[in-house]
Amino acid sequence: MKPNQPVKNKQQKPGKKRPRKGPWIFLAATGLLYLLTALFNSGKAQEAGERFIHLVLEIAPLLLVVFVLMTLINLFLKTEILLKYMGKDSGIKGWIISILTGILSIGAIYMWFPILKTLMDKGVKPGLIAVFLYNRGIKLNWLPLMMLYFGMKYVIVLTLVTVLVSVLQGIILDFFLKPGKDAVSA
Structure with a gap:
């Protein structure tokens, strides 16, 4: 490094958000567990997949309501x-x-x-x-x-x-x- 060269700061710049890795790690770990389950017990994996689809179908309408409410809050609640x-x-x-x-x-x-x-x-x-x-x-x-x-x-x-x-x-x-x-x- 040259003597008069500014030191690069690896800290986050003001106003920029760091990407959150936690949710992606959780998703990857869950996917890995599904794959391992499928390798060792395909019946259980199929059952888990069916339950997952049922859960998504049950939650999707509620999520839609939440997104609408969040949009209304952001638009109208000053x-x-x-x-x-x-x-x-x-x-x-x-x-x-x-x-x-x-x-x-x-x-x-x-x-x-x-x-x-x-x-x-x-x-x-x-x-x-x-x-x-x-x-x-x-x-x-x-x-x-x-x-x-x-x-x-x-x-x-x-x-x-x-x-x-x-x-x-x-x-x-x-x-x-x-x-x-x-x-x-x-």
């Missing part, structure tokens, strides 16, 4: 409004919105992940996402049945503890993670 109600200065409004939307949300949890990731990328506090996820455990339609088996006092205490602990968990996450930065790094 970042300023989102940050006002769920950003770092949202205050108690953000906590209440996260608790209520978590309780009222429906559908499979994994379908919410891409939507929540989009919201987090727009600046929603990581703690509010955690509160939403935590409060999905409270299902209004199951409360009467729970009261039948466990009694009203138990259900009320359990529900209140779930809400309070979700907020505590959210506060802890916000302490350790910064919105849009640390929270979504892979």
Whole structure:
């Protein structure tokens, strides 16, 4: 190396995202396992393939709904409004919105992940996402049945503890993670 030649920095340039290798490694490993299974037990491999196709056909319509929702969020939900109600200065409004939307949300949890990731990328506090996820455990339609088996006092205490602990968990996450930065790094 020449004495006056600048040293090349191998670190990532600002504004550029590093390609994520993890999902591709997982996909390759899964494919390899299917191949190994096919070599040793073709019947099991065929059964696994049929289950995979059934699962894809079951999930595809739900993914379409998720993509439509994500597109609508990106088109119509302005970042300023989102940050006002769920950003770092949202205050108690953000906590209440996260608790209520978590309780009222429906559908499979994994379908919410891409939507929540989009919201987090727009600046929603990581703690509010955690509160939403935590409060999905409270299902209004199951409360009467729970009261039948466990009694009203138990259900009320359990529900209140779930809400309070979700907020505590959210506060802890916000302490350790910064919105849009640390929270979504892979």
